[in-house]
Amino acid sequence: MTNLRGYRASRVVTCDPKIANGSNELGVIENGVVVIDDARVAFVGRESDAPPVRNWTDCGERVITPGLIDAHTHACWAGSRHDEYVARMAGGDYRAIAAAGGGILSTHRAVMAASEDELVHQLTGRLSRMLRLGVTTCEVKSGYGLVADAELKQLRAIARASKMPNLPHIVPTFLALHAVPPGVDRDQYVASVVNETLPAVAREQLAQFVDAYIDANAFTAEQGRAIATAARAHGLGIRMHVGQFADIGGAELCADFSAASADHLEHIGDAGIERLAAAKTHAVLLPTASFLLRQAPPPIDKLRAAGIALVVASDANPGTAPTESLPLAMALAVRLYGLTPAEAILGATRNAANALRLGDRGVLASGNWADLCVWELPHEFAILQPWGVSRTERVVCSGIEDRARSRPSADMTTKASSPASRERESVTKSREGEGSRPPRKNPR
Ligand code: NIG
Ligand code: FE
Numbered sequence: 001m002t003n004l005r006g007y008r009a010s011r012v013v014t015c016d017p018k019i020a021n022g023s024n025e026l027g028v029i030e031n032g033v034v035v036i037d038d039a040r041v042a043f044v045g046r047e048s049d050a051p052p053v054r055n056w057t058d059c060g061e062r063v064i065t066p067g068l069i070d071a072h073t074h075a076c077w078a079g080s081r082h083d084e085y086v087a088r089m090a091g092g093d094y095r096a097i098a099a100a101g102g103g104i105l106s107t108h109r110a111v112m113a114a115s116e117d118e119l120v121h122q123l124t125g126r127l128s129r130m131l132r133l134g135v136t137t138c139e140v141k142s143g144y145g146l147v148a149d150a151e152l153k154q155l156r157a158i159a160r161a162s163k164m165p166n167l168p169h170i171v172p173t174f175l176a177l178h179a180v181p182p183g184v185d186r187d188q189y190v191a192s193v194v195n196e197t198l199p200a201v202a203r204e205q206l207a208q209f210v211d212a213y214i215d216a217n218a219f220t221a222e223q224g225r226a227i228a229t230a231a232r233a234h235g236l237g238i239r240m241h242v243g244q245f246a247d248i249g250g251a252e253l254c255a256d257f258s259a260a261s262a263d264h265l266e267h268i269g270d271a272g273i274e275r276l277a278a279a280k281t282h283a284v285l286l287p288t289a290s291f292l293l294r295q296a297p298p299p300i301d302k303l304r305a306a307g308i309a310l311v312v313a314s315d316a317n318p319g320t321a322p323t324e325s326l327p328l329a330m331a332l333a334v335r336l337y338g339l340t341p342a343e344a345i346l347g348a349t350r351n352a353a354n355a356l357r358l359g360d361r362g363v364l365a366s367g368n369w370a371d372l373c374v375w376e377l378p379h380e381f382a383i384l385q386p387w388g389v390s391r392t393e394r395v396v397c398s399g400i401e402d403r404a405r406s407r408p409s410a411d412m413t414t415k416a417s418s419p420a421s422r423e424r425e426s427v428t429k430s431r432e433g434e435g436s437r438p439p440r441k442n443p444r
Contacts, residue, residue, distance in 0.1 A: 003038060004035050004037055005056075006034065006035045008056060009374065010030065012063075012364065014027040014044055014066075029046070035050050041368045042366055067396070069362055075317075079114075105179055105181075110144075127170070128167060131395055132402060134373040137358065141173040142158070146181040152200060156206065169397070173208065174206065175211040177213055209237040210237070210239075211239050224240060228257045231257075240261075244266055246267050254276060255272075261284045263284035266296065277308050282309045285313070285347065344384060
């Protein structure tokens, strides 16, 4: 146990249900410590109870949280939709632009033209910026390739990124039905995805989940059922885009298959809510997308009253959510959707982990991955305020610190660090300057 490293802070936000209670929903330990042993958490609690630690980092009057988990992104894409954005801001309609061959099909053309290397380059750039925003696990969907070869190209790019160091852990999702490629019959397309693309994805083990866009302007619940049936037959999890524009039975479909999550839900009826609650399917809220589309929020009070676990995700994509920022989505979840600050934080940590079926993160507890953020902020609720900027001071992913971000800000150094703690910090820094570590494999 000689390699133990510890972080002290005035607020350690564990998100651990075993520590949380009615007056401490986030399981905060004041003046707490997190001790890590290589890639795993070894101890969380009071320093007096901690095992012997050689290297301490004193974070002072700052907040430590679990690393954030972005449970819904389309981060693997190429091209730019700035022209479409300008047209939409001038009054153009998202669905009308899509129907005229823009929207998802515009990014489809760019992804078709891009090499796998180019997709890896674009994706890893986004993921490294997300890491600096505090994201240590990121779900990434395909869904712009549309035709089999290009979907596989996207998923292979995602798989390559998942083996690279200094990026968030990746959870790959095959977005099987997103749009129909030009010139292809809709029913034939669904059949080819079920019979050819999905089996190929499963054979190459390129996805953990399968997704489909079930909506009035997209695919029917019956088409989604064919995909979900095939996904289940191949042992893959299910999560779906549901009710973004209309309630056409997507929630009921998710419930029928005990889907891990139903995402969007701006338009969901009482029957769908009841079914999702009974199936214990998570609701993934995407406030950045509904903000951009000028939509009313989902029925949050009803979802909450039904006891459905709420997740907040970025939906990062070039059309409806032109951002890479999960903290921005959390801020909008509070401002636009009326989530409490604690709900927004749990929605991007513990609940997000559960929605991705990951039992080893999202909570700071021993045995979990050593994924954590040190925020240069005095309280966890302050994470919801500094819109548009990154306020992480340190991001630790599988025990590895993102050194590019590890610099105390001038205004907090004096207050945060005693001379003794500064010395301890310099010990930590010199240790960490030893050189790059070997590539980290993504945990599975
Ligand atoms: O989650 N609604 C479908 N898919 C994405 C948007 C994709 C795009 O416009 O490129 C979403 O909002
Ligand atoms: Fe999406």
